[in-house]
Amino acid sequence: GNSVTQMEGPVTLSEEAFLTINCTYTATGYPSLFWYVQYPGEGLQLLLKATKADDKGSNKGFEATYRKETTSFHLEKGSVQVSDSAVYFCALSAYSGGGADGLTFGKGTHLIIQP
Amino acid sequence: DAEITQSPRHKITETGRQVTLACHQTWNHNNMFWYRQDLGHGLRLIHYSYGVQDTNKGEVSDGYSVSRSNTEDLPLTLESAASSQTSVYFCASSAGSGRADTQYFGPGTRLTVL
Numbered sequence: 531g532n533s534v535t536q537m538e539g540p541v542t543l544s545e546e547a548f549l550t551i552n553c554t555y556t557a558t559g560y561p562s563l564f565w566y567v568q569y570p571g572e573g574l575q576l577l578l579k580a581t582k583a584d585d586k587g588s589n590k591g592f593e594a595t596y597r598k599e600t601t602s603f604h605l606e607k608g609s610v611q612v613s614d615s616a617v618y619f620c621a622l623s624a625y626s627g628g629g630a631d632g633l634t635f636g637k638g639t640h641l642i643i644q645p
Numbered sequence: 646d647a648e649i650t651q652s653p654r655h656k657i658t659e660t661g662r663q664v665t666l667a668c669h670q671t672w673n674h675n676n677m678f679w680y681r682q683d684l685g686h687g688l689r690l691i692h693y694s695y696g697v698q699d700t701n702k703g704e705v706s707d708g709y710s711v712s713r714s715n716t717e718d719l720p721l722t723l724e725s726a727a728s729s730q731t732s733v734y735f736c737a738s739s740a741g742s743g744r745a746d747t748q749y750f751g752p753g754t755r756l757t758v759l
Contacts, residue, residue, distance in 0.1 A: 534687075562745040564747075566750075572752060572753075573735055573750035573751050573752045573753050574688075574735065574737075574750040575750070576747050576748075576749075579745070579747065581745040619687060619688065623745070623746070631693075632678050632680070632690035632693050632703055632704075633678075633680075633688070633690070633748060634690075635680075635687040635688040635689070636687055637685060637686060637687040638687050
């Protein structure tokens, strides 16, 4: 079956630090990969996505590259801000032929940025 | 603006009661999904639907049911609530049939079963 593994945290960083959140996956077929972000008390929002090998998704200074050879999709940001404090979820979608499958999520990484 | 809403936002119920959580989207999306979020598990898929009259079981469907009578709504019913179903429930929708489609999430319903 499909699965996603990510560091759970909490991850605590100082403002302007470099961020990496690791994500690896196992999937049948050729999945699409996503990073979602959840701010306190809210639903999930798409942060970025990539649909094929070597694609780079980017948004709001965050980046992640689809690495098929290492089955990874690590999230990076060069300089984090306090407003980036949230829970980050790595997820995959694998097409089964019947339609749009539900997402398979990692357990989430709680990121805390201190001023 | 198009949106996806859930109601109620908070619900407390007792073991054995039937509970229905509402999900309504105004994007005219074909696909709708229900997930539950628990600490240490992330989000797990309960049920999903590709269109009117279509429903499918997800990873953790036992004790839950859904029905799709129109495009906009996918209510989630707990037939006989159990304490293990205390969780935060999220509804989501997406437009197309491909694996690259973005899912849009509602704000969630926090359910407590006493």
